Amino acid sequence: MSATASIWLFVVPFAIAAAIPGPAQGALLGQVVSRGARSTIPFIGGMVLGNAAWLVVATLGLAALALQFEHVFIAVKWLGVAFILFIAWSLWCKSTEQPQAPPKRSVGRGLLAGAVLTLSNPKAVVFFGAVLPHAFDLTALSWPEVLFITALGIGIDLTIQLAYLVTASRIKCALQSPKAMKRLNRTSAGVMTGCAGWMAVSH
Numbered sequence: 001m002s003a004t005a006s007i008w009l010f011v012v013p014f015a016i017a018a019a020i021p022g023p024a025q026g027a028l029l030g031q032v033v034s035r036g037a038r039s040t041i042p043f044i045g046g047m048v049l050g051n052a053a054w055l056v057v058a059t060l061g062l063a064a065l066a067l068q069f070e071h072v073f074i075a076v077k078w079l080g081v082a083f084i085l086f087i088a089w090s091l092w093c094k095s096t097e098q099p100q101a102p103p104k105r106s107v108g109r110g111l112l113a114g115a116v117l118t119l120s121n122p123k124a125v126v127f128f129g130a131v132l133p134h135a136f137d138l139t140a141l142s143w144p145e146v147l148f149i150t151a152l153g154i155g156i157d158l159t160i161q162l163a164y165l166v167t168a169s170r171i172k173c174a175l176q177s178p179k180a181m182k183r184l185n186r187t188s189a190g191v192m193t194g195c196a197g198w199m200a201v202s203h
Helices: 003-019 023-035 037-059 070-093 107-119 123-135 143-174 178-201
Strands: none
Touching (some): 003 143, 023 037, 023 070, 023 178, 037 123, 037 143, 070 178
């Protein structure tokens, strides 16, 4: 198989999987609505880094080993569920009668929140563990090739999540009245609660 064909066998499934809305995108929407687009960028950075960590684990052939730490996955998963529910509750209760400055949060906390959310989903390492062997010979990868695959994955993931960011930001900007903002907040809260439920019952 040519190098180009191998790359496409990785790029296409990964891009499709990253573009499908899920709990991470629900949380991203909530972040944009509650904090604004600029304050959501570190959160996206954490999401992308979390997925990159799973990609490296799978590229090094450690996917099966990582999945043995089930108790760690369970603990991190419930942290992610609690985080999404907290954002949903904050949005539901947020007043829209008077403009409010977005709550401040450090870049580090934003990165950590995004990373916890994606690291709490072991399905990512399962996906990478299933896709990568079809695209590459994992037993023969050099470190430059591992770095290239990781950088490629980061680029794809970041591009797609930034597209979600722009879309969510435009929706928020298009709604100016307090009634419309309240409806958006509560709709976002409902979406996020559904995402948290999905995470809670998924295995």
